[in-house]
Amino acid sequence: TQLLEQSPQFLSIQEGENLTVYCNSSSVFSSLQWYRQEPGEGPVLLVTVVTGGEVKKLKRLTFQFGDARKDSSLHITAAQPGDTGLYLCAGGVRMRFGAGTRLTVKP
């Protein structure tokens, strides 16, 4: 059983569309991290959120930490093919990961 549940598991969209992926848990976390992984590579850190209700922006990516610090979302505006990859959330001092959302953005 995954401590962190990510949804959807797969997402395929056209270039220019907006999307949101989710990371949910029944546990409270002191922080959550989002990573992106491309084929054949290790995950790369995108952002860390630490405060309930916090919103962070990274260009076209917007990350939100839930008020209760049990969930987080990642919103991508005007997706591009370069956004294609596996998006993973992680939480806890021991760094447990969700199963990820595999995003494909078609030109």
Add this chain to the structure above:
Amino acid sequence: EAQVTQNPRYLITVTGKKLTVTCSQNMNHEYMSWYRQDPGLGLRQIYYSMNVEVTDKGDVPEGYKVSRKEKRNFPLILESPSPNQTSLYFCASIRLVGTKAPEAFFGQGTRLTVV
């Protein structure tokens, strides 16, 4: 350049033949971790180390051993590999931001096949 180096990148071996996957980091991080990645299951933690000579089991430690004799190195040892250990393995070096926000830096991965 800050990096985590894993070797080998690819390995095919036979059941029962002991092997070691090496991991080295140059960032002076105290925390390091090993994960395996299987389709649909994300990254599952095998072992975790908080410092030299301090290690702890993760969620899937069976069949694996680790050692942490120096801060920079954290090798993963499979004493008697079995086919169900065929997987993609990642080593991570972990930086603590403040007191409660860990951030992981990953190696390139080791794709292991046990036949």
